[in-house]
Amino acid sequence: MIKHSIELAPTKTAYWLVVNKSKIKLTVNGEIPHGSFSQLALTAKAEQVCLLGTLAGQECYLVIDHDQITDDMNFVTPREMLSLGEEAYSLAARATQVALFMQTHRFCGQCGSAMHLVNWELATLCHKCGHRCYPRIAPCVLIAVQREGQILLARSSRHKPGSFSILAGFVESAETLENAAKREVKEEVGVEITNLRYVGSQPWPFPHSLMAGFIADYVSGEIICQPEEIEEAYWYDVDKLPEVPAVETLSGLMIRQVQQMMTSKINK
Numbered sequence: 001m002i003k004h005s006i007e008l009a010p011t012k013t014a015y016w017l018v019v020n021k022s023k024i025k026l027t028v029n030g031e032i033p034h035g036s037f038s039q040l041a042l043t044a045k046a047e048q049v050c051l052l053g054t055l056a057g058q059e060c061y062l063v064i065d066h067d068q069i070t071d072d073m074n075f076v077t078p079r080e081m082l083s084l085g086e087e088a089y090s091l092a093a094r095a096t097q098v099a100l101f102m103q104t105h106r107f108c109g110q111c112g113s114a115m116h117l118v119n120w121e122l123a124t125l126c127h128k129c130g131h132r133c134y135p136r137i138a139p140c141v142l143i144a145v146q147r148e149g150q151i152l153l154a155r156s157s158r159h160k161p162g163s164f165s166i167l168a169g170f171v172e173s174a175e176t177l178e179n180a181a182k183r184e185v186k187e188e189v190g191v192e193i194t195n196l197r198y199v200g201s202q203p204w205p206f207p208h209s210l211m212a213g214f215i216a217d218y219v220s221g222e223i224i225c226q227p228e229e230i231e232e233a234y235w236y237d238v239d240k241l242p243e244v245p246a247v248e249t250l251s252g253l254m255i256r257q258v259q260q261m262m263t264s265k266i267n268k
């Protein structure tokens with residue numbers, strides 16, 4: 001549970017996730033700053049600090065630093081913190097999302113009055129009209145489509161040439177994850193799928209997505225790329241893959257899972 005503000009004891013030893021423009025400050029050694037507030041020369045008002053959780057058995061606090069514009073080289077995205085392990089990544093993802101929420105919910109969307117932080121849950125409340133807001137979480141599906149010995153990989157307009165991944169798309173209002181997966185695959189590459197198997201999920205704080213991964217079987221259809229969305233898409237033999245995302249990402253993990261499943265089938 002989030003505590004919004006603390007009595008800042010200058011000598012309190014903890015981990016500190018300083019967030020500036022959705023990036024997090026690391027030490028010169030690439031670690032999360034650890035020590036006391038005064039030792040690390042941190043500055044913040046009480047409402048810019050909140051407890052996020054624990055890291056390696058010690059309290060970890062978010063410090064919101066969006067007033068200062070910085071080109072400090074030691075600020076990294078949560079994605080660059082995937083290599084620091086799941087616990088650190090999860091706190092980093094939470095830190096940037098909480099910071100964004102507090103930054104973008106200062107006024108009521110219904111009546112325009114100032115919003116106030118609720119002190120027992122992560123929410124903002126308008127004392128004038130009662131409107132309450134929670135951090136936005138945007139569910140997104142990842143779909144690894146497979147057929148005999150092959151996986152469907154695509155490159156969207158946002159990715160550099162030569163770099164491919166499985167298909168992804170946002171869930172629309174009142175849609176199930178499964179229907180979103182079928183719709184996205186049909187829209188993006190014109191292919192019908194079936195037999196969806198849930199693999200797992202991963203928070204993706206860019207800025208507030210939650211990825212849910214499915215492996216699915218191909219049914220029918222030739223690949224036709226959706227203009228403006230997909231630059232190119234192909235069936236790849238699992239033993240001849242192009243450049244794909246790192247294994248720390250859910251998409252990278254799923255691609256390797258499909259690869260392993262098919263390789264063990266071929267070898268049987």
Ligand SMILES: [Zn+2]
Pocket residue numbers: 108109110111112113126127128129130131
């Ligand atoms: Zn209001």
